[in-house]
Amino acid sequence: MEQKLQVGIITATHGLKGEVKVYPTTDDPGRFRRLKKVILDNGKVSVDLEIESVKYFKQFVILKFKGLDDIEQVEKYRKASLYVTRxxxxxxxxxxxxIADLIDMKVVNEDGSPLGTLRDVITTGANDVYEVALDEGGTVLIPAIKECILDVDVENAVMRVHLLEGLLDLQ
Structure with missing residues (x-):
């Protein structure tokens, strides 16, 4: 189980006073107002940062971190990911x-026989769709609805599913 969960990606600097433009990767961008701290990770460095202010602009979140007060200090963090602890x-x-807990989860049929591995979660308007790489090759898309998803065991990383008639025929 992932201990850090991604909430955004810094896309650019914003202004000259150390603000950054963040593309939120959470389904609730309003959560940034309640966040006090984030972990910035650019692949080379991981830094704990305290959020000083939050603004919203179109689909982006504008963040200002305590102690980072000019564009020079934040420019190097462009394309860095922002995480929170669990x-x-x-x-x-x-x-x-x-989603981080679902990716790479083993997927089994309702009788317990192996089906494949969950590779992606596709967010749609109505419900999510799970992309499962089949053990036999190929993929199947399974709607994340109660009729299909019978059980999700995050601790053991196993999902038990019921495949609606025709789902495997569409490959």
Missing amino acids: DNAVRLKKDEFF
């Missing part, structure tokens, strides 16, 4: 899961 993550409702 302790600071949003509380999930029943039958909700973090």
Whole structure:
């Protein structure tokens, strides 16, 4: 289980006073107002940062970090990811899961026989769709609805599914 969860990616600097433009990778960009700290990771360096201010501009979040007060200090963090610890993550409702916990999960049929590995979660308007790489080759798209997703065991990284008639025929 992932201990850090991505909440955004710094896309650019914003102004001259150390603000950055962040593309939110969370389904609730409003959560940035409640966040106090994030972990910035650009692949080379991982830094804990305290959020000083939050603004919104179109689909972006504008963040200002304490102690980073000019464009020179934040420019090097362009394209860096922002994470929160699991302790600071949003509380999930029943039958909700973090995408990071689902990726690479083993998927089995309702009788327990192996089906494949969950490779991607596609977010659509109505419901998410799970892309499963089949053990036999190929992929299947499974809608994330109660009729199909019978059980998700995050601790053991196993999802039990019921394949609706015709899903495997569409490959």
